[in-house]
Amino acid sequence: MKQGTKLLELDNGYHLFTRKEGEGPVKMLCVHGGPGGNHEEFENFAQNLNDKGVEVYTYDQLGSFYSDQPDFSLEENKHYLTLDYYLEELEEVRKKLGLDNFYFLPKKSLV
Incomplete structure (x- = not known):
């Protein structure tokens, strides 16, 4: 992924906003607290970290900011608000960004 932003299509058809800043041998995936x-x-x-050789990847989880916004009031979408889903989403994002050896920085309620 080149520097900048892109929409990442998930296997479920939804799209997540992703951003990459910096270039270098050290990779870091940062995940915001959620939902919200x-x-x-x-x-x-x-x-x-731009000039320190660190590539920082961030994304908006499903339902957050620039990513797709399912109607969570619908019964068929409520599973998207579970820890199991967030972990599956995180793993899919990791794979689609091509991150194998990286640092992981979660914020707030993910862990």
């Missing part, structure tokens, strides 16, 4: 947070929680952090 967004990638902007890490913007200053990522910008401060």
